[in-house]
Structures are given as C-alpha cells and as structure tokens.
Amino acid sequence: xxxxxxxxxxxxxxxxxxxxxxxxxxxxxxxxxxxxxxxxxxxxxxxxxxxxxxxxxxxxxxxxxxxxxxxxxxxxxxxxxxxxxxxxxxxxxxxxxxxxxxxxxxxxxxxxxxxxxxxxxxxxxxxxxxxxxxxxxxxxxxxxxxxxxxxxxxxxxxxxxxxxxxxxxxxxxxxxxxxxxxxxxxxxxxxxxxxxxxxxxxxxxxxxxxxxxxxxxxxxxxxxxxxxxxxxxxxxxxxxxxxxxxxxxxxxxxxxxxxxxxxxxxxxxxxxxxxxxxxxxxxxxxxxxxxxxxxxxxxxxxxxxxxxxxxxxxxxxxxxxxxxxxxxxxxxxx
Amino acid sequence: xxxxxxxxxxxxxxxxxxxxxxxxxxxxxxxxxxxxxxxxxxxxxxxxxxxxxxxxxxxxxxxxxxxxxxxxxxxxxxxxxxxxxxxxxxxxxxxxxxxxxxxxxxxxxxxxxxxxxxxxxxxxxxxxxxxxxxxxxxxxxxxxxxxxxxxxxxxxxxxxxxxxxxxxxxxxxxxxxxxxxxxxxxxxxxxxxxxxxxxxxxxxxxxxxxxxxxxxxxxxxxxxxxxxxxxxxxxxxxxxxxxxxxxxxxxxxxxxxxxxxxxxxxxxxxxxxxxxxxxxxxxxxxxxxxxxxxxxxxxxxxxxxxxxxxxxxx
Numbered sequence: 001x002x003x004x005x006x007x008x009x010x011x012x013x014x015x016x017x018x019x020x021x022x023x024x025x026x027x028x029x030x031x032x033x034x035x036x037x038x039x040x041x042x043x044x045x046x047x048x049x050x051x052x053x054x055x056x057x058x059x060x061x062x063x064x065x066x067x068x069x070x071x072x073x074x075x076x077x078x079x080x081x082x083x084x085x086x087x088x089x090x091x092x093x094x095x096x097x098x099x100x101x102x103x104x105x106x107x108x109x110x111x112x113x114x115x116x117x118x119x120x121x122x123x124x125x126x127x128x129x130x131x132x133x134x135x136x137x138x139x140x141x142x143x144x145x146x147x148x149x150x151x152x153x154x155x156x157x158x159x160x161x162x163x164x165x166x167x168x169x170x171x172x173x174x175x176x177x178x179x180x181x182x183x184x185x186x187x188x189x190x191x192x193x194x195x196x197x198x199x200x201x202x203x204x205x206x207x208x209x210x211x212x213x214x215x216x217x218x219x220x221x222x223x224x225x226x227x228x229x230x231x232x233x234x235x236x237x238x239x240x241x242x243x244x245x246x247x248x249x250x251x252x253x254x255x256x257x258x259x260x261x262x263x264x265x266x267x268x269x270x271x272x273x274x275x276x277x278x279x280x281x282x283x284x285x286x287x288x289x290x291x292x293x294x295x296x297x298x299x300x301x302x303x304x305x306x307x308x309x310x311x312x313x314x315x316x317x318x319x320x321x322x323x324x325x326x327x328x329x330x331x332x333x334x
Numbered sequence: 335x336x337x338x339x340x341x342x343x344x345x346x347x348x349x350x351x352x353x354x355x356x357x358x359x360x361x362x363x364x365x366x367x368x369x370x371x372x373x374x375x376x377x378x379x380x381x382x383x384x385x386x387x388x389x390x391x392x393x394x395x396x397x398x399x400x401x402x403x404x405x406x407x408x409x410x411x412x413x414x415x416x417x418x419x420x421x422x423x424x425x426x427x428x429x430x431x432x433x434x435x436x437x438x439x440x441x442x443x444x445x446x447x448x449x450x451x452x453x454x455x456x457x458x459x460x461x462x463x464x465x466x467x468x469x470x471x472x473x474x475x476x477x478x479x480x481x482x483x484x485x486x487x488x489x490x491x492x493x494x495x496x497x498x499x500x501x502x503x504x505x506x507x508x509x510x511x512x513x514x515x516x517x518x519x520x521x522x523x524x525x526x527x528x529x530x531x532x533x534x535x536x537x538x539x540x541x542x543x544x545x546x547x548x549x550x551x552x553x554x555x556x557x558x559x560x561x562x563x564x565x566x567x568x569x570x571x572x573x574x575x576x577x578x579x580x581x582x583x584x585x586x587x588x589x590x591x592x593x594x595x596x597x598x599x600x601x602x603x604x605x606x607x608x609x610x611x612x613x614x615x616x617x618x619x620x621x622x623x624x625x626x627x628x629x630x631x632x633x634x635x636x637x638x639x640x641x642x643x644x645x646x647x648x
Contacts, residue, residue: 119555
C-alpha cells in the first residue's frame with residue numbers, strides 16, 4: 001500500500017439491546033481512512049453513520065449499546081480492545097469530534113475559554129497561562145474576531161456559527177490525527193455552512209490531519225470528500241471516489257439519493273423520491289436491505305445476504321445487478 | 335445587579351402588606367377572645383369591656399389594624415396581650431434557635447442527599463439506584479413526629495441516652511448546643527434529604543442526556559470531571575429551588591419537632607399565640623416569617639444568576 005492508513009475499521013458491529021430486541025445499528029462495516037484524506041459517510045437518518053463515528057470515539061450510548069465484534073485500528077492500536085483509561089487519553093487528543101448541534105454542544109455555565117483550554121490541561125498537562133495563550137490562538141485560527149474577549153464569554157452570547165467555530169477550536173486543540181465531524185453544518189444557515197466547510201478544509205491542511213465527515217448532504221460531499229461511503233441499514237452499500245459516486249453511481253440507492261437532489265440545469269416538476277422508509281434496525285429484510293424499496297429488485301435480492309462486489313479497484317457496491325453482464329453492458333452503452 | 339435587588343425588595347412590599355391584612359382578618363374571624371382567656375370564664379361582661387378598652391380591642395377593625403401597622407413600620411411589633419412582654423425581642427430570641435436548627439438540618443440533608451442523588455442518577459436503574467430510591471422515598475414519607483418519637487424512645491430505652499433539656503446558645507457552649515440540636519436537626523434533615531435526593535437524581539439524569547456532556551466526554555476528560563465540572567453545576571439549578579423552599583419553611587419554625595424536643599423555637603411561639611388568641615404575637619411572628627421566606631427566595635434568585643450565566647440581572 002502506498003499511503004498509510006490512519007484508521008482501519010474491520011467488520012464493525014455495534015448493536016443496541018432493548019429488552020429482547022436487538023437493534024443492529026452498525027452491522028459489519030469495514031472501511032479505512034488514509035492519512036490526509038477526507039472520507040465522507042452518506043446516508044439517511046437511521047443508516048448507522050452516526051453510530052459508526054461514536055463507535056470510533058468509544059462514546060456509544062450506554063447502557064444498551066456496545067460493540068459486538070470487529071476491530072477499529074487507529075494509528076496501529078485496536079480501539080476496541082484498549083482500556084477505558086487509554087481510550088480517554090486518545091479521545092479529544094488524537095481523535096476528536098465535532099457534533100451536529102452547536103447550540104447545545106457547549107456547556108452553558110462554563111466560559112468559552114475554559115472549554116477550549118480543557119483538553120490542553122487534560123492531555124498536555126499545560127499550566128493555565130500557557131493553555132490560555134494557546135486557546136486564544138486557536139480561537140483566532142478558527143476565525144473568531146476579538147478572541148481575547150470571546151475567551152471570557154459564555155456560549156449563549158455567541159451565534160450558532162461562532163459556537164461551531166468554538167467546537168472546531170476545541171476539537172483541534174491537541175492537533176488530532178483524525179477529526180470526526182458528525183453533520184457539522186446541518187444546523188447552520190447556508191452561508192455559514194460554506195464558511196464552516198472552508199474552515200474545516202484549511203484546518204485539515206494546517207494541522208495535517210484526516211477527516212471523517214458524516215453527512216446526509218450531497219452538496220457537502222461534493223465540496224469536501226475525496227472518497228465516499230454510502231450507508232444503508234447499518235451496512236455499506238457503495239464505496240467509491242467522489243468523482244465516481246457522482247458520475248457513475250452504481251447502487252440503486254445511491255442513484256436514488258443523487259436523483260433526489262434538485263439541479264439547476266434540469267427542468268423537473270417533482271424531485272425523484274425513494275419510496276418507502278428505512279427499515280428499523282431490529283427487523284432488517286433477509287436479503288438485500290434495500291430490496292423492498294428497490295425498483296430493480298428481483299427474487300434473488302430477497303433470498304440471500306448480498307456481499308460487496310468490486311466494480312474497480314476503488315469502487316465497491318453491494319448489489320446483485322453488477323453480477324449480471326447484461327446490465328453491465330447496458331450501463332456502459334448509456 | 336443592585337437595581338435588580340432593589341426592584342425585588344420593592345416588589346416584596348405589596349406581598350407583605352397582603353399578608354398583614356390576611357393574618358389580621360383571619361385572627362379576628364377565629365371564635366373566642368383574649369379577654370375570656372385572660373379573665374377566666376367567671377368574668378363579668380363589664381370587666382371584659384374594661385379590659386378590651388385597655389387593650390384597644392374596642393376600636394373599629396381598620397383602626398386596630400392601622401395602629402398595629404404604624405408600630406410595625408417603626409419596628410415596634412407591640413406587646414403580647416397575655417404576658418405584656420414586647421414581641422420583637424422574643425421573636426428574634428427564638429429565631430436564633432430556629433435559624434440554627436435550620437442550618438444544622440440543611441447541612442445534614444445536603445451531606446446525605448446530594449452525593450446519594452448523584453450516585454443514583456449515574457447508576458440509573460441499577461440495584462444501587464433502586465435501593466437509594468426506596469431510602470429517599472422513606473425519607474419523604476416517614477412523618478417527622480414518628481421519626482422523632484422513635485429516635486427518642488430507642489435512644490432512651492435501649493441506649494439510656496437522654497438529650498439535654500436546657501438550651502444554650504451556640505457561642506456559649508458549641509458542643510452542648512450541637513448535642514441539644516442534633517436529634518431535631520437529624521429528624522428535619524432526613525425529611526429534607528428525601529426530596530433533595532430525588533431532585534438531584536432526576537436533575538443529574540436530565541443533564542447527563544445533554545449534548546454538552548457528550549462533548550465533555552469526547553474531550554477525553556475524566557468521568558469525575560464530566561460529572562462534577564460539567565453536569566453537576568447545571569443540575570444544581572432545580573436542586574437550589576427545592577433547597578430554597580425547604581429553608582424557607584424551616585425558618586418559619588417547625589412546630590411539631592420543636593414541641594417533641596421541647597425547643598423554644600419560633601414555631602412554638604406562634605402556636606401558643608394562636609391557642610391563646612394573642613393576636614399581636616401571631617401577627618408579628620407571621621409577618622416576620624414571611625419576611626424571612628421572601629428573603630430566602632431573593633437569595634435563591636441571586637444564586638441562580640451565579641450558577642447560570644444565562645440569567646443576568648441587568
């Protein structure tokens with residue numbers, strides 16, 4: 001392999017147990033992130049994308065949830081088998097996370113400054129004075145004007161966009177090797193979204209880290225990703241480079257997702273929608289999990305579990321259509 | 335901040351005025367009058383009239399009220415009809431004891447309830463939590479008088495321990511004072527602890543679900559810091575409300591516990607006043623208690639601002 005992988009997830013299964021029911025939120029997910037790469041995970045709510053990221057962070061909601069099997073290798077260490085204490089020293093230090101809701105993700109009773117300094121004091125054992133200098137530098141870095149004033153402010157005095165910048169400052173305070181961003185722009189205005197994405201891109205290069213970006217917004221994907229994973233029903237249904245996903249989507253679900261994005265150049269009265277809803281994680285269909293909603297479904301789709309298939313060296317899809325030479329030829333003729 | 339305090343104090347005035355009117359009227363509606371109590375059942379109507387005139391009870395109601403109010407405004411709460419002793423010094427004297435008892439009981443309650451409430455909240459729905467919830471339910475539901483009597487009986491019959499009878503001030507003899515107050519404070523404290531613990535538990539549970547707790551965990555800080563630095567301060571706000579209410583009630587005197595432990599507290603004073611139709615005593619005491627109650631509420635409000643920076647008093 002040419003480049004090193006900062007993260008390798010192999011056959012990850014994260015289940016939730018509620019009474020007798022088992023919710024297979026993440027069910028056999030494998031992927032990797034190369035150093036310096038931005039990988040996007042796309043999917044509807046309930047597809048398991050957020051739980052995948054929380055599994056990496058070791059923050060699966062307890063009690064009830066746990067990693068059943070699989071491994072998460074970060075920087076050579078398997079995060080599923082290390083102690084809680086070791087995990088704590090990695091979390092917020094080498095791997096950090098930005099959440100969806102900037103309005104509620106900061107502690108309302110602590111100053112911005114303290115919240116930014118906290119990881120530095122915890123992981124680097126810095127004195128308050130040094131930590132303060134660094135915190136103000138970080139706030140400047142994420143584009144907050146009057147950083148030394150904001151240092152003493154409380155979260156409620158800041159706008160959503162500014163709070164997300166503060167969250168980013170907290171996440172990058174210890175120069176993480178991997179930055180996980182779970183829908184970082186979903187709760188923000190469109191103009192602010194673009195600014196935050198810009199910021200993430202610059203920051204990534206500045207601190208030389210990799211990004212795992214969770215989103216349902218294909219616009220964000222096009223803007224940020226080098227590779228894309230599409231998740232459905234706790235599984236990866238397609239994995240490809242960003243160009244391939246947009247130009248040659250293979251899985252009917254991916255095609256459906258792309259079809260449901262409005263485009264300027266096309267005249268269309270109604271957007272294409274994928275009929276039906278995401279199956280609940282405690283009762284997936286036996287065969288292909290997308291089959292009940294799929295226009296191309298045939299009997300074999302409902303019988304056996306479908307495996308990921310290789311389209312080319314960087315493109316994988318979980319769909320029987322691509323075993324059929326006829327379909328393949330038809331696709332290519334188009 | 336100062337403007338806020340002044341505004342709050344000003345807004346208290348109509349409340350207190352309302353209370354004085356209410357108490358005054360209630361006291362005059364209660365059947366039975368002081369003269370028969372003072373003179374005995376054999377007293378002649380003429381004698382009663384004479385006494386009424388002497389005490390100013392023959393005046394129209396509004397005038398009686400007005401005279402009393404004027405006195406109160408300059409700090410003269412009047413004299414007890416029965417003993418003739420001035421009321422305010424008596425109230426203040428008894429209030430020292432009640433105040434001390436309140437503080438003592440509160441500290442006992444906090445020391446028991448807050449840590450246990452946090453533990454129950456963290457270990458939600460485990461055996462620990464269920465056990466602690468039963469204990470707190472007992473704290474809330476066992477009546478004061480039952481627990482007090484039980485304590486006295488068990489200690490005296492089984493362990494031959496009797497609490498000292500005479501009350502000495504804290505600054506005269508702190509040890510003896512605390513020994514005297516320990517049992518009543520424990521009885522009051524356990525009752526307080528029950529509800530504080532339940533509130534702490536549910537408040538901590540509520541806060542632990544919040545996004546910022548997840549953020550704190552994602553920073554990789556120790557779980558203890560997550561609980562105390564991030565969760566507890568947010569959880570304090572509703573707990574403080576309960577504590578404020580309880581202190582307010584206790585400062586008003588705890589009639590039953592004072593009776594059982596024969597403590598010369600404020601509650602006892604009011605009770606005697608009521609049974610003897612000693613109107614000025616009751617009026618004065620209740621007004622004093624009301625002032626204490628609103629003061630505690632004001633302090634609680636100011637503490638909110640300290641705990642929660644979103645509240646500002648500008």
